[in-house]
Amino acid sequence: MSVAVRLIASGRVQGVGFRWFIQRQANELALNGFVRNLPNGDVEIEAVGPPASIDKLIQKTRTGPAFASVAGVGIEWLDSCPEHESFEVAL
Helix, strand or coil: CCEEEEEEEEEECCCCCHHHHHHHHHHHCCCEEEEEECCCCCEEEEEEECHHHHHHHHHHHHHCCCCCEEEEEEEEEECCCCCCCCEEEEC
């Protein structure tokens, strides 16, 4: 069973390798979706996969890479699972 989530990470999350960190974590967890910077300085993540893997990604998002400072993570569980073939960094 797959679930889908949209996460919004805020804080110092742009310019610190955050998107590539999330992509690496998502690939290790066999998740599909995307990560992208938002104009307001936040980072948006959409991920689809097994609930336990999604939970691990949420924990990794709260930590971030070494130079990030995550102030908060908004979590929105999606009613349907969008179709993604891989996990990509959207530029």
